[in-house]
Amino acid sequence: MLDPKYIRANTDIVRQGIKNKRMDDAVLDEFLGADDLWRNAITEVDALKALRNTVSEQISQMKRSGEDATAEITRMREVSNRIKEMDAEVRLLEERFQRALLMIPNMPHESVPACQDESGNVIIRQWGEPRAFDFTPLPHWEIATRLGLIDFERGTKIGGSGFILFTGLGAKLQRALFNWMIDLHTETQGYTEVLPPTLANRDCMIGTGQLPKFEFDMYRMPDDDLFLIPTAEVPITNVYREDILDGAELPIYLTGHSKCFRREAGAAGKDTRGLLRVHEFDKVEMVKFATPESSYDELEKLTQNGEEVLQQLGIPYRVKLLCTGDMSFSSAKTYDLEAWASGVEQWLEVSSCSNFEFYQARRANIRFRRENGGKPEFVHTLNGSGVALPRTFVAILENYQQADGSVIIPEVLRPYMGGIEVIEAK
């Protein structure tokens, strides 16, 4: 969330930022109203509490010296009752204030192009060229089915549409991908591996920004008030929720693999064929905790760490700087990595690398001390996929398919595939 003091002092900037993100600025007015009411109420009740504290102190002294304090006690009984009433009121107002505050999106960084739609996105660079084919490349669902890598029909028996049953070498290729990616991040890019839980509680979801706004985009377990994570960003960022880190330890780099769950309500029918949009998928995530002054350098490095995955796989990709209108709720700046897939002839988003500045850190209360005795400050958090598996799987099948129906395994994955170099057509 934003700093309430900042919002009060820079209402116009915040309003413009919300509009640039293509969101409704009514949330700001709600905040300002709630803020006003809450602050008035708290000032009033604090004064009553101050009175109660001083008189209670007097009562204590009177009792010790044997004086009669009945009158004061009677008087304070009334004051206390009034405080009780007002506290209930203040609590409601504070909840409203908090809810409003949590509904205000992060502000875009100044380097982000202001634009209301995706036409403002900027292709920063491209790596590799889409392969030229001397035959008509097939879409991945055909390749996967022919080679026995995915059983789409039986997958839907289990979870319904959008749930994938990988089989045989398809399943093995999934394992190869995330194992190799994590090894790349940990062995050459300086990340520490974590394997987090797949369910997370409400506090975590508020911390990273999924709640309160996106409750119904997630799978929920109402009996336990837990949520299936939409990304490992959630548990990994929340590793340090409510912590004060030692500034000397920053930046901290964590990486981990998880299942990701997305309801994708309302998305049916749009680009959903095959693996392009599924309810459950695997992803390797990179998360960073950095000082404010270094976070934008760290974002560049993080993005490059994601790019290296695609480079080593030999998949052409481009890096897209998202404009304000295309950015997510919590992000200040985002680069998308888009992998080329020859069969569907699309650039597929396989990674989103973002700097959240202290938006998440404030929500999750993740701080650091520069030195002993220094004031705690909020860290900047960043994350990016490194990378999402299904669409990478798509890009591999479609880009590496051969005229005879076989698919070549990218070299870096072969050690993870038991040495298999080609998935042969049956």
Add this chain to the structure above:
RNA sequence: GGAGAGAUGGCUGAGCGGACGAAAGCGACCGCCUGCUAAGCGGUUGUGGGGACUUAAAUCCUCACCCCGGGUUCGAAUCCCGGUCUCUCCGCCA
């Protein structure tokens, strides 16, 4: 799932209705002293909200916080109720 024990500041640990934002020790910081990495002496040392003042910082006033949420009371770290987590035992289980 059942029974019991516990949760206090950066850490160890006391307090079990009023003088407690919290003893003591450790650590850290500042100063002094000592002719040399040590010791000694004095001082400082939590976080967050609201407000005043200020360009800002500093400062000041005030409230809250001894796991979380309620309650009792003029007054709660302390008493009561509910929850979470940790440990021990039993049960169940991949």
